[in-house]
Amino acid sequence: MTSLDKITVGFIGLGLMGKPMARNLQKAGAEMIIYNRTQGVAAELAKEGMSATTSPLEVVDRADIVILMLADTPAVDAVLLGEFGVIEGVNENTLVIDMGTTLATEAKRFAQAVAARGGQMVDAPVSGGEIGAVDGKLTIMAGGDDAAISRAQPLFDVMGAKTTHVGPAGSGQVAKAANQVIVGLTIGAVSEALALAKHSGVDPARVREALQGGFADSRILEVHGARMIDGNFKPGGKCTTQRKDMDQALTLAAGINLNLPATALSRDLYDQAIEKGLGDLDHSGLFKLIDGQV
């Protein structure tokens, strides 16, 4: 594993994903300076040797590299540009890495704000879920300048199995939006296919097996198809998160006058699923709506 000895890393946002990512950086040797809105989590990690702070500004004052792993775009706006925000402490040594799923157009605006103070910013959203975060096997989609990405690379190598430099600032978020569109629609596809089998009196497990290795094969059929058959909808990525990400992809598309009819339908189906109480299930829980279980 890459050694991060003597590197100080700031980490803001220590939720389901952020916590194991921060732990992996610490394990690799980094000194961790952390901030979390909910103080309980920060206290827990402080016991493990991380250094808790009282504001995003304090993080950037103590660490040149600051990772953001926040719930949504407004949260990034608040942490970066709000009161006692990161931006106030940005200087020419600062590298801000946003690893959450943020609206691509806003990601460009955030990068410009950081650049205006002489710092660098990279958008580097991830795929792979909580398991990928724990195992340090995330797929990382990075947008930004070559120099900034190179500086972030040793950290990416610790947190992820694969990093692709997609293009300039904002490109990583566009790739993530594309990722979420495919994930959501493929979950819908596998849901309709397995429901069709089940309601036709044919064993969906046999159908899944028959389809594996052919043109219908996908990671979603493998992982989420098994969840649908087993009725195991413990998250993983929640329906509410999937819905939010698809809404963000549609906002991006609307801004460039692009019509995404299947993505729009899928968001509506996730809305129905959430209304029927499935919001906190894994995103593969959409199957319960299609299958008529709710």
Added chain:
Amino acid sequence: MTSLDKITVGFIGLGLMGKPMARNLQKAGAEMIIYNRTQGVAAELAKEGMSATTSPLEVVDRADIVILMLADTPAVDAVLLGEFGVIEGVNENTLVIDMGTTLATEAKRFAQAVAARGGQMVDAPVSGGEIGAVDGKLTIMAGGDDAAISRAQPLFDVMGAKTTHVGPAGSGQVAKAANQVIVGLTIGAVSEALALAKHSGVDPARVREALQGGFADSRILEVHGARMIDGNFKPGGKCTTQRKDMDQALTLAAGINLNLPATALSRDLYDQAIEKGLGDLDHSGLFKLIDGQV
């Protein structure tokens, strides 16, 4: 390779898929008795040593095992139950194997008609396209009795890379319907994702690369995603065929009061694509509609 020496096989329907499948059976040693509505193809294969006939009935009179590889359900009805149809020659030694994509409820009815005359029938639709047919690497989804499937297995081993016995008669067609639902919807998903990248000014090839190996990965992203990026829509499976298969899946679903909203939308999108002149392109040509090229 399995040897089919001294086995006589009847083959009806020698189109894009049927022709290479029949050739592979002949290469494995089978004596081929063939019938095709269009006589030109039969004449071509007669030159290669296959024995051409003048009706489906003549095929079953000369071969105990008869494979059907026809364009749609009405064609199976006509060849099996029509004038000079296969059914008239069925006896207790007959095994009819329908390898085309047929409506599952009709597949059950056809199997019953063959059983009523003492014969066996298996539905064994395939996935893998023309390349899979040529290479003998099809994925075969089989429905029928154990004894009938066992008897067909040596032929499946020649034509396919993998056979799954899904369940009783009709089950293979249900699995194929599920397959086509997933293929069509995943093509739509990859189309919307890559169009989103392209219209956002981000290289779709980089986005595809970033997504490979993650949760968004699929055979469709690999094969058809590359087609979309290269603008190579030479079929492969045509848009018209994909549209027909999804319509058939929706007919199956309607018969059991199951609502498949994404499949219904996808059929409508394929309808639009066909109206705009994309019908004869590969089914990944749906990308041109989503991308606003037509």
